[in-house]
Each structure stands twice: as C-alpha cells, then as structure tokens.
Amino acid sequence: MDLSLSSSPNLQFPLTKTLSFPSRFHKPLPFFTSNPQIYSRSSSITSYHPIRAQTFNQNNTPTDDDDGFVLEDVPHLTNFLPDLPTYPNPLNYSQAYAIVKDTFVSPEDVLAQQIVVQKGSPRGVHFRRAGPREKVYFKPEEVRACIVTCGGLCPGINTVIREIVCGLNYMYGVNTVLGIEGGYRGFYSKNTMELSPKVVNDIHKRGGTILQTSRGGHDTNKIVDNIQDRGINQVYIIGGDGTQKGAAAIYKEVEKRCLPVAVAGIPKTIDNDIAVIDKSFGFDTAVEEAQRAINAAHVEVESVENGVGIVKLMGRYSGFIAMFATLASRDVDCCLIPESPFYLEGQGGLFEFVQQRLKENGHVVIVLAEGAGQEYVSQSVNATEEKDASGNKLLLDIGLWLTQKIKDHFTMVKKMAVNLKYIDPTYMIRAVPSNASDNIYCTLLAQSAIHGAMAGYSGFTVGPVNSRHAYIPIGRVTEATNVVKLTDRMWARLLASTNQPTFLNTHE
Numbered sequence: 001m002d003l004s005l006s007s008s009p010n011l012q013f014p015l016t017k018t019l020s021f022p023s024r025f026h027k028p029l030p031f032f033t034s035n036p037q038i039y040s041r042s043s044s045i046t047s048y049h050p051i052r053a054q055t056f057n058q059n060n061t062p063t064d065d066d067d068g069f070v071l072e073d074v075p076h077l078t079n080f081l082p083d084l085p086t087y088p089n090p091l092n093y094s095q096a097y098a099i100v101k102d103t104f105v106s107p108e109d110v111l112a113q114q115i116v117v118q119k120g121s122p123r124g125v126h127f128r129r130a131g132p133r134e135k136v137y138f139k140p141e142e143v144r145a146c147i148v149t150c151g152g153l154c155p156g157i158n159t160v161i162r163e164i165v166c167g168l169n170y171m172y173g174v175n176t177v178l179g180i181e182g183g184y185r186g187f188y189s190k191n192t193m194e195l196s197p198k199v200v201n202d203i204h205k206r207g208g209t210i211l212q213t214s215r216g217g218h219d220t221n222k223i224v225d226n227i228q229d230r231g232i233n234q235v236y237i238i239g240g241d242g243t244q245k246g247a248a249a250i251y252k253e254v255e256k257r258c259l260p261v262a263v264a265g266i267p268k269t270i271d272n273d274i275a276v277i278d279k280s281f282g283f284d285t286a287v288e289e290a291q292r293a294i295n296a297a298h299v300e301v302e303s304v305e306n307g308v309g310i311v312k313l314m315g316r317y318s319g320f321i322a323m324f325a326t327l328a329s330r331d332v333d334c335c336l337i338p339e340s341p342f343y344l345e346g347q348g349g350l351f352e353f354v355q356q357r358l359k360e361n362g363h364v365v366i367v368l369a370e371g372a373g374q375e376y377v378s379q380s381v382n383a384t385e386e387k388d389a390s391g392n393k394l395l396l397d398i399g400l401w402l403t404q405k406i407k408d409h410f411t412m413v414k415k416m417a418v419n420l421k422y423i424d425p426t427y428m429i430r431a432v433p434s435n436a437s438d439n440i441y442c443t444l445l446a447q448s449a450i451h452g453a454m455a456g457y458s459g460f461t462v463g464p465v466n467s468r469h470a471y472i473p474i475g476r477v478t479e480a481t482n483v484v485k486l487t488d489r490m491w492a493r494l495l496a497s498t499n500q501p502t503f504l505n506t507h508e
C-alpha cells in the first residue's frame, strides 16, 4: 500500500527554490490539493471527515484491496506551498542517533486506532506515526519557534516547554525559541521571552507554567498577524480542548495566508478529556497526588466515630481522575462522577449506602468529581449559569452541597451524629510538578511535535494512540470529549472494587 503523499516529505520536491517569508498582506495562493490519484484530502481540519486511502498496483492503477484501511491524515505545508525546499535531517549528524538502527520513521508507518479487531473486519482508522523524517522543511538557522500555554494548569507543562526548547536545540540546532507569555492573548499583548536550554534547564522541577497561562483572548487574526510580524515559523501550542480548537483556527488562517508556518498542538488537560489519545500528560501525577488527599480523608474518618470523608477532585465533564484515584486508593467507598447520575434518598441511594458502611466499618470515604451532580446544586442554590473567559461553564461546589446534605440527613432525619470532613485538594493536585513517568511522556510529546513540525506537518496534535505516538488532525481530537464510558469495563471494575451502588434503580 503506497501511503506517500504528493505533498508529503518524501523527497519529491526539488531543493532549488528558496521561499521568502510572505508579508502579512501576501495574496493567498489558491488552495493546493494533493494529487487526487494518490490521495484525497479533506480541505477542512475542523469539520472532520475520515478519508479512505487508495492503494495502487505496480502500474499505478488504483486497486480495491485496501481492506477498509482509512488514513486520517494531517495537513502538510506543501498542501499550499508546493515548492517548499527540503533539507537533509540534521539528525543524520546527531551523536544521539549515531547508532540508532532506524533513525527515521518510514512515510508508510501508520498506527491503528483500534487494535482489538475481529478476523475479516475492516482495517479501520489509522494515523500517521510520529517521529523524525529523512527530509525537513526548515533550515535550522532559519527556524523561529514559539511556545504558548493556554487553559488550566496541569503537571508537566514546564517539562514539555523544556523539552521543546532542548529538543529543537540539541536535535536540530535551532537557536531561536520564543516564549509567548500569558496564553493566546500574549501573542498580541505582551513581550516574548527568549528561551534557551540554559533558561529552561530546571523548570521541569516546578509546577505550573513558566510562560503563564490564560483563558479567553483568542483573536485569530491578531495572533497570526503577530506570528507574521515576529517572523515565527513554528508554533507549539500546549493546551486542552479549547486550546486545540484555537490551534486549528490559527492553522486555518496560516493556510489561508499561505505562510510557511508549522502549527503543532500538544494536548494538555488534567481532566483527561481529550479524545483519541491514550491519556493526557499530568494525569498520572494528578491521580498520584489525589492519593494524599484520599489518604488524609481516610485517616481522619477512621479516627472518629461515624466519620464521613468527602474528597472533591477535578473533572468538569469527565470523571477520570476520580475513577482512577478511587481504583488506586482502595480506601474509597463510593466514587461519584459526572457521567454517572446518582441520587440520595430511597433504596439504592447514597444515604442508604453511607448508613450501611457506617454500620459495617464506622466510617466512609466518598470521592467525587467536581462536575458530578451539578444539576442538584444548581437547583438548590438557584444559581445563574456563569462562564469563564473561554466560555466554559463555572461549576458549583458539589462537595459543599453534598457535605451539607449528608449532615442534614443524618442529624435531622436519622438523629445520628456524623463526623464530616470535606477535603477540596483540586488546585493542589494540578499545581505539583510532574512525576517520573509523566516527565518521560512529556519528553516524547515534545520531541514528536518537533519532528512533525520540522518535517513540515502542520495543523496536528501529537499524542499516543495505543502506546505509539501519532500525528492526529486537530479536528479529530476536538470533535468529541473523552468521557468515562459507563458501558466499558473500567467503570465496572471500579464498581466491583468499591461495591458501591450503581444508582441504576429507579429511585422513589
């Protein structure tokens, strides 16, 4: 199966033409489509359509033996700049790669989205494998890269920044990397920070982001104007689903203006709510850090009579942190997440369960994701819907609400004194530096993003798909939110571990 693109870095273009950086008012070239005989490509990365790859026989005639193989490919700069010159990859001369057997990823390497398949089933969706390519589309000395961090914090952001700066420098000899301060709006409202391996050397030991972050303030035109004005030709964008949507908009504008600018997204979200990728960086650290809060709750409630510990963890729409922290801890009696509605009163309800555990064990620990039961809180406090600067709904405090409900129920209805301890460690678990495994993960993400940008890919998000890193079209990761699927086995594993109610009974 020939997966080479007429527009991909397969050494198909002569190295003769040098391309000057177009001015901001450069007239856009007509949209370049790749050779339809070889491949058909979606012109939009935001509305996402899977594309079927076509196979060819030796006479270059299309054949029909692709077994349902679909490649969801990422854009390449040559889509709209077909004459971009290429250069040998500097990794050819890198000591680090001197004895590596296969330094370069074959253009034919792809990763399957589904690895559990049945005999005879279609081969399904694939993504381009991340990694260094034989030819690059940038001269190292001409690269002016920038990094921006947007959205909420997450352990590991500084590690990604460090590894982009060091990777660009040590692997590709790039000396100019600018830090955009304060998120998207920093492009047009702040000065940049010069980043060198020396500047970023030990930032991975700190939580947060040395570049600062923000919500809102995404003005695509102003951002791209600024990219042009500063002569930036590689943009590394670290952030969650909102940020990746912003990255897609930047890519579209760059494409419209026909700028030789690679736009690479690195997915960041403590909630692990980004689709397609195996998990997001910082998530494991957050789960580990959450253990400390759960442990504290357990110690507290074990040491008193009728102790009820409530721990609130992050997770707006996705209860992954709560689910994995519960599974890891084994001190948790009940885990409540946004995906699984619960109820308090009656048979199979939370009150009944709490009472039963108090009777059996003398204490109970409840972990809840911040997005759980929002409908109850908003009803009870009659709240108006407030949003943050990015348009995300501001959540009401389910932890406080539940604490009060349990207290009222047991003291007033059951005439039973309970000892309630409510712990809200939400910001603590995302402010810590990343742990060892997340640091390694961040390094791979950064290096994969660099290889992709240097190879001329653009408008992509990098991330692991079935443990191997892939270049994923941005639209593919933003079209849906990754949530806990109650019908998958993992939630069943949690229920089997805690033996908590499923809340599936119709409640009276």
Ligand SMILES: Nc1ncnc2c1ncn2[C@@H]1O[C@H](COP(=O)(O)OP(=O)(O)OP(=O)(O)O)[C@@H](O)[C@H]1O
Residues within 6 Å of the ligand: 150, 151, 152, 153, 183, 184, 185, 214, 215, 216, 217, 218, 239, 240, 241, 242, 243, 244, 245, 246, 247, 249, 268, 269, 270, 271, 389, 390, 392
């Ligand atoms: N649809 C969109 N188009 C362009 N920009 C967007 C869009 N949605 C969000 N953004 C921008 O992306 C940035 C970050 O968005 P947001 O605050 O939603 O965080 P996030 O990236 O989703 O991260 P997290 O949810 O993990 O905190 C903001 O600057 C916001 O303006």
Ligand SMILES: O=P(O)(O)OC[C@H]1O[C@](O)(CO)[C@@H](O)[C@@H]1O
Residues within 6 Å of the ligand: 151, 152, 153, 240, 269, 270, 271, 314, 315, 316, 370, 388, 395, 430
């Ligand atoms: O208060 P902030 O910084 O806007 O962020 C809070 C939100 O960010 C997240 O951590 C996602 O980044 C959510 O879990 C949480 O609701």
Ligand SMILES: [Mg+2]
Residues within 6 Å of the ligand: 151, 240, 241, 242
């Ligand atoms: Mg988000």
